[in-house]
Every structure is written in structure tokens, then in C-alpha cells.
Amino acid sequence: MQHIHYCNGPDLPDFPDDVQPKDVNIWLHDSGMVATHDYACPVCRSESAVLSLHNGLFQPCWECQDKGYRLIKKDQRKWWQKLL
Numbered sequence: 658m659q660h661i662h663y664c665n666g667p668d669l670p671d672f673p674d675d676v677q678p679k680d681v682n683i684w685l686h687d688s689g690m691v692a693t694h695d696y697a698c699p700v701c702r703s704e705s706a707v708l709s710l711h712n713g714l715f716q717p718c719w720e721c722q723d724k725g726y727r728l729i730k731k732d733q734r735k736w737w738q739k740l741l
């Protein structure tokens with residue numbers, strides 16, 4: 658879930674300049690094979706994100722992944738570096 662706070666209009670509060678990222682809670686089973694968490698899908702924000710235990714990264718929920726959404730690491734090499 659997300660909350661939108663309207664700011665800087667008539668009778669509205671000032672835009673904040675000290676907002677900190679929220680902590681995410683992960684409960685990891687002692688085996689390291691199972692975990693649960695309270696991080697929402699960054700796409701739909703209504704389902705739980707999917708935690709990849711092998712790298713610790715969160716992916717969108719399964720439904721959003723079925724629609725093509727993914728967290729990817731971009732190949733930052735120059736085009737000519739990819740040829741070598």
C-alpha cells in the first residue's frame with residue numbers, strides 16, 4: 658500500500674526534505690531455504706514482492722512478473738566492449 662501526501666498547495670503542509678527510506682523486515686528460516694517479509698510489490702503495491710534468496714533482491718510479485726515486470730541489472734559496457 659502507498660500513501661500519497663499532497664504538499665505545498667493552499668492549506669497543505671510543506672514538502673518534506675528529510676524523508677528516510679523505510680526498513681524492510683525479513684524473517685529467514687534457520688535453514689536459509691524459506692523466508693517471509695513485509696515488502697510490497699513495487700509495481701502493483703497490493704501484493705507481496707518476491708524475495709530471491711540467492712542474491713537478496715526483491716522482484717515484483719508473481720502476477721506482475723507474468724506481465725513482464727522484472728528488476729534487471731543493465732549491461733553498462735559500451736557497444737564496442739560487447740563485441741570483444
Ligand SMILES: [Zn+2]
Binds near residue numbers: 701704721
Ligand atoms: Zn505486483
